[in-house]
Amino acid sequence: MQKLTNLERIMKAVHRQEPDVVPTFEIDIDERVINALKPGASYEDFIEYMDIDAVCYHETRTDRYEVLDKAKRIVRDQWGAIKQYSGVSFSIPMLLEPALKSKEDLKKYKLPDPGWPERFKRIKEAVKRFKGKRAIIATTRPFATMRDSLRGQDDLFKDMIRDPEFVDSLNELLSDYYRRLVKNLIDAGVDIILETADIAFTNGPMVALKHQSRFIFPPLKEMVDYCHRRGIPCLKHTDGNIWALLDLIVEAGFDGVHPIDPVAGMDIGEAKEKYGDKICIMGNVDCGNLLSWGSKEEVRAAVKDCIRKAGKGGGYICMSGNSIHGAVSPANYAEMIRAIKEYGRYPLRLN
Amino acid sequence: MFKLDELTNSVADGQVDKAAELTRKAMAAKVPAKKILNEGLLPAMNRVGSDFEGGQIFLPELLMAGDAMKASIELLRPELSRKGAGYAGRYVIGTVEGDLHDIGKNIVILMLQGNGWEVTDLGTDVPPQRFCDEIKRGSYDVLGLSALLTFTMPKMPETINILKKAGLRDKIKIMVGGVPVNQSFADQIGADAYGRDAVEAVVKAKELLNK
Numbered sequence: 388m389q390k391l392t393n394l395e396r397i398m399k400a401v402h403r404q405e406p407d408v409v410p411t412f413e414i415d416i417d418e419r420v421i422n423a424l425k426p427g428a429s430y431e432d433f434i435e436y437m438d439i440d441a442v443c444y445h446e447t448r449t450d451r452y453e454v455l456d457k458a459k460r461i462v463r464d465q466w467g468a469i470k471q472y473s474g475v476s477f478s479i480p481m482l483l484e485p486a487l488k489s490k491e492d493l494k495k496y497k498l499p500d501p502g503w504p505e506r507f508k509r510i511k512e513a514v515k516r517f518k519g520k521r522a523i524i525a526t527t528r529p530f531a532t533m534r535d536s537l538r539g540q541d542d543l544f545k546d547m548i549r550d551p552e553f554v555d556s557l558n559e560l561l562s563d564y565y566r567r568l569v570k571n572l573i574d575a576g577v578d579i580i581l582e583t584a585d586i587a588f589t590n591g592p593m594v595a596l597k598h599q600s601r602f603i604f605p606p607l608k609e610m611v612d613y614c615h616r617r618g619i620p621c622l623k624h625t626d627g628n629i630w631a632l633l634d635l636i637v638e639a640g641f642d643g644v645h646p647i648d649p650v651a652g653m654d655i656g657e658a659k660e661k662y663g664d665k666i667c668i669m670g671n672v673d674c675g676n677l678l679s680w681g682s683k684e685e686v687r688a689a690v691k692d693c694i695r696k697a698g699k700g701g702g703y704i705c706m707s708g709n710s711i712h713g714a715v716s717p718a719n720y721a722e723m724i725r726a727i728k729e730y731g732r733y734p735l736r737l738n
Numbered sequence: 739m740f741k742l743d744e745l746t747n748s749v750a751d752g753q754v755d756k757a758a759e760l761t762r763k764a765m766a767a768k769v770p771a772k773k774i775l776n777e778g779l780l781p782a783m784n785r786v787g788s789d790f791e792g793g794q795i796f797l798p799e800l801l802m803a804g805d806a807m808k809a810s811i812e813l814l815r816p817e818l819s820r821k822g823a824g825y826a827g828r829y830v831i832g833t834v835e836g837d838l839h840d841i842g843k844n845i846v847i848l849m850l851q852g853n854g855w856e857v858t859d860l861g862t863d864v865p866p867q868r869f870c871d872e873i874k875r876g877s878y879d880v881l882g883l884s885a886l887l888t889f890t891m892p893k894m895p896e897t898i899n900i901l902k903k904a905g906l907r908d909k910i911k912i913m914v915g916g917v918p919v920n921q922s923f924a925d926q927i928g929a930d931a932y933g934r935d936a937v938e939a940v941v942k943a944k945e946l947l948n949k
Contacts, residue, residue, distance in 0.1 A: 598796070
């Protein structure tokens with residue numbers, strides 16, 4: 388097969404077709420890994436240097452934060468939640484206090500601006516640099532925003548039982564914001580939307596299927612439908628064991644699902660066999676122990692195994708089981724990319 | 739004779755007001771607080787824990803049951819003598835430094851409390867020295883260390899080493915848990931036990947005290 392552009396490679400896989408080589412990208416790549424492999428490089432330079440097929444802009448990374456206490460690294464996010472950056476290392480701040488402490492707070496709540504120009508500055512630069520060559524992906528996370536910034540997990544989950552109408556109101560509020568945000572992202576030139584709110588834990592769904600169907604999936608389906616009307620694929624990420632949710636994810640119309648979480652014991656071969664004709668399979672290279680502390684040989688073996696199980700006939704994007712976080716060994720990540728390019732060439736010859 | 743089944747069901751179903759009302763009624767009927775704890779609340783939390791592990795209920799239902807249990811325990815607290823029947827021991831727990839995740843830790847706390855443990859929660863992002871200071875200060879039976887992030891796992895052996903240096907290691911049993919943690923990591927760092935989930939954490943904590 389003739390060599391495809393990085394964008395074509397990703398799009399072929401997303402549409403469950405066979406590209407020239409199994410594509411790869413990551414939701415997030417920690418600066419330390421970038422700096423170790425290409426000192427001083429920007430994220431975009433690194434993507435080109437490593438020949439990664441897509442740039443991906445994480446919603447929370449482009450959010451607006453107001454510093455409240457510099458020494459303690461406490462900030463207020465754009466939703467009004469108070470958050471803190473961890474003392475050791477984590478690029479996304481963690482919740483201290485949600486924006487809505489009670490139902491009363493909702494009456495006077497004002498949504499942030501989904502058109503905040505700063506958010507789009509970097510994306511527009513990426514469009515200038517990569518449009519038509521590499522896929523430009525932006526992430527959104529409506530349910531995570533509700534579970535985190537807006538209400539906090541424990542209260543939101545209890546609200547689902549003690550005051551479901553309140554959760555419906557939060558959904559309405561957020562749908563309004565995300566409808567406009569997604570429109571703005573697509574207008575800016577983004578090729579793919581990736582929705583990244585976790586909806587499962589290691590042992591299964593976060594909330595019962597009846598709650599998933601009432602509170603989580605309707606806004607997701609609305610987002611997918613909008614993307615499709617604009618001719619844009621929409622992908623779903625969620626950590627955890629999602630066997631019980633895969634039918635809902637497919638029914639919502641998502642084009643791809645990431646990461647078939649290896650830490651939650653998800654088998655990518657089984658996912659490919661059961662859902663590979665309905666949705667693009669993404670991920671599954673363990674970024675917990677393997678990419679952090681495994682040997683290069685183990686990384687190559689894991690990549691080969693993933694491609695063997697999920698690469699047949701296309702429709703697979705080889706990625707980590709979450710992201711390239713700060714503890715990932717840079718050498719192992721480089722090895723992972725080398726192995727994808729080596730073993731992922733179609734027609735596959737892995738046996 | 740006062741029947742505690744209804745209290746068990748109301749706690750397991752997460753009916754906070756009803757659990758409090760039935761606890762008041764049981765106390766008014768002179769049912770001893772320890773009996774209410776052992777025969778009303780513990781079966782509820784054990785049922786909820788096993789239903790949660792089995793995937794019959796999810797975190798929202800577990801949290802509501804926890805609230806119902808807390809409402810009942812608050813009413814019983816004045817009557818419950820610290821070292822009486824039903825009392826399991828003192829447990830200090832926290833998420834290690836650099837890690838601000840607390841879902842798993844909070845589920846473990848709920849299950850421990852429901853099983854008669856007195857729990858001190860040090861919260862998240864807890865430096866090794868903070869664990870050491872607390873153990874020096876209080877008399878605890880078990881320390882629980884939680885982590886969700888791979889790169890915060892090294893804080894677990896670091897905490898154990900600080901306890902060793904302070905001469906406190908042999909005075910307390912240490913348990914570890916969290917998504918990236920497993921039995922071989924627990925063995926490697928010299929922890930006394932690994933809890934795969936909240937139910938197992940409670941079983942292992944009890945076993946540690948019997949050792």
